[in-house]
Amino acid sequence: MSELTKLTIAEARDALRKGDVTSVELTEASLKAIDAADALNAFVHKTPEIAMERARAADERLKAGDAPAMCGIPVGIKDLFCTKGVESQAASRILEGFKPEYESTISQNLIDAGAVMVGKLNMDEFAMGSSNETSTYGNAVNPWRRGNDEAQLTPGGSSGGSASAVAADLCLAATGTDTGGSIRQPAAFTGITGIKPTYGRCSRWGTIAFASSLDQAGPMTKDVRDAAIMLEAMCSHDPKDSTSVDLAVPDFEAALTGDIKGKTIGIPKEYHMDGMPDEIEDLWTRGKEMLADAGAKVVDITLPHTKYALPAYYVIAPAEASSNLARYDGVRYGHRAKLAQGDGITEMYEKTRAEGFGAEVQRRVMVGTYVLSAGFYDAYYNRARKVRALIKRDFDEVFAVGVDAILTPATPSAAFGLGEMKDADPVQMYLNDVFTVTVNLAGLPGIAVPAGLDKQGLPLGLQLIGKPWEEADLLNTAYALEKAAGFVAKPAKWW
Template sequence: MMDDLNRLTIAAARDGLRDKSFTSAELTEACLGAIDGADALRAFVHKTPEIARAQAAQADAQIAQGAAADLCGVPIGIKDLFCTEGVASQAASRILDGFVPQYESSVTAQLRGQGAVMLGKLNMDEFAMGSSNETSVYGAAVNPWRRAGSDTPLTPGGSSGGSAAAVAADLCLAATGTDTGGSIRQPAAFTGITGLKPTYGRCSRWGIIAFASSLDQAGPMTRDVRDAAIMLGAMAGHDPRDSTSVDIPVPDFEAALTGDVRGKRIGIPNEYRIEGMPDEIAKLWEEGTSMLREAGAEIVEISLPHTKYALPAYYVIAPAEASSNLARYDGVRFGHRAALDAGDGITEMYEKTRAEGFGAEVQRRVMVGTYVLSAGFYDAYYNRARKVRALIKKDFDDVFAAGVDAILTPATPSAAFGLGEMSDADPVRMYLNDVFTVTVNLAGLPAISVPAGRDAEGLPLGLQLIGRPFEEGPLLNAAYSLERSAGFVAKPSKWW
């Protein structure tokens, strides 16, 4: 039993810690051992064993006193986008090399306050820009899953690829992720875990390195839906330091998990039946629909007419906000500064620092963003994209106003692809991975990816449920019903 502690769910670990079956110190050692044996996955990029052991000892003392929170003593991984006091936080970018914040992000501070144990920082795409974790300065994280009979390394998805790989490979019991256009849900689907993107404003963005401020949202990446409910409860809450944080109570999300969806109306959007959708994805979607129908939900066909404009709008708005947010990386205040030649002025310092510090994908998006915000093109691109975004949000509002409780769609257009298979000269091929997920960020809605089946090569596939704003409880309950019906329990075979 002690050898397998790192395989536990949060809920099982919580129960075992309470009834003294094992200690947080033992649980933490099991995870640290698994991490040390999994360097081939490149999931953890800054290991913090000393911090983890100290926090585990504190958690054990707290549990002994009998007043411990749900996450007390539970070892988790933190995406490298979250600032962690005294621990390198560099958003997988060379430009933040050597940056060690003297403060803690609100979300990680809340997790720490609950007694969660930090095992280290997790790999990701540079500044969260990417769908495959291949833009990371640390090198790509690797999916613990393999195609049947193949040794081809696969992507764990992006940008929260390290978080997904770590949870799927049992290196930690759960991990934080962030989702700007699908960066929690797509990697969750690719690795057979659960990933929840909360409503915009549910979790504080303070201390999370910004990509696109009107789209970014932190959320949990866990083994199952119950764990996602527990962890969201610890991460969520109002933060006066984040002006977009919403001041509403955080309900007991775990208590919402009855599995009863009788009478709930689940919408199936016609516009998500995209051209060229693989048969396996279409079949999985049909099976998920049948599972919810058999559980007593009412299935209704719905229309979200502006869906086809979501990707173009997203790839105008997100780079525009990124170009604004990334202007602070200039070699002056923190992070990398390029070596300068005699006679170089401040302009040359900015140019050389950014050329050396930013990777190709970040440079591409900054340039796209600067272009769409420039005087001659602002109305043609950025303003038009904002109007499209409003229409996409209205589509969802209309559907929910008509009595739909949640919307069921595929999470991704395919299973995990091989590392390098998409990184050809056409970046649009990679961007198309976000086709089912970006609408949710544009509309600020909560959504969850649940593993629901496998493709012909044995790789996991996920289904996405989209909920009403700030109704994560009912959304998690619908996901819980789907999870129980799908019965997905497969794990990757250990090759690393």
């Protein structure tokens, strides 16, 4: 049974359609794997009853012969997506006990496609973090280890539970969200594929907000073909989300020809960071060679405002978080602090937020409130917005001269140990997003593909950045890179 969870979505879909396996069997295998993997702390709300009910319904649909590609596939849902009647806490104490009466558009689209939710996945609190160490549920753990070293590693963040679950074969795929790299960085740390689509391609309705102009949902899967299949199921125009674009959703899987002859791949010189490990530099060089061997033309490009991306991001994202998180006050739902005699509403707000929000969320709310305050709005927030426009213009100019995609490293290192950066300056943690935040600031699609192992046996990923709305072309370039890299390594089972 455990072999069933090792299937890709494409393999499982074909087996389901042939009748070689049922969704009930797949789901039972997934639930069994989840129960045996508590050491990873990837799943934080298990939903076996819902899963079995949906699996039986999927089998009926498959028998009828008109089932979409995701029908019957066991998937995990990040705890940021509201799921009807199931705890949806954004890994925060302040949303303790919150069970929405509605379904997010993304999770509803997956239900409509026949996918089977096997549980909710761990994450950084309100998606704020790069290591899954800010969760009220405790750390999610990477299934990979450094050789024979038993030190626990981060699966990345904020979609750490999603990455860990897919890499450890607990489910066939998972949803993630990406505000500054939260799909792509964990994917790179765990040797899986993760795509952040163009801003507006996936609805944000019913997804608990962090930074509304940056947040975007996407799939985390075992390979590029699975990413194409799942992304198509997740995408839709949604009138409930004013930023959702009314564009037809292509057949992303059909675009995977692997033919990139004549494509132009840009290599931005600004991504050659001081102090970047040789292994990352070497992997990037190999990536260029692989794409060139596949027939692409590789050219050097410049994105001159890249160096301002991290500071701009860490002004804009906390500012939006400060505004979005103002609604959590203990009045209508979630955690409410116990009050002393004589406490009024102000004390209730203060105590509830102090107890409900973790240290990283408090830090970002304070930063965000500061940069939005009257004396500093122009100096910080407005200036960051102007920088953001310049970063987007850099990309527009590169794409205008014929570049089809941009190749960069996905992360500045392999996965690091849990707790290793706890006492460091928070900025050290923020530097994990150095290669990914530009993509969110510009609203572009980006994908992380596993491409090699470091000397300690940990996965390393490469990132491809595409033109707006051209996820199909981006996925095809990623498919060519994946084929050339031939990455098939899996973590040795210890959990």
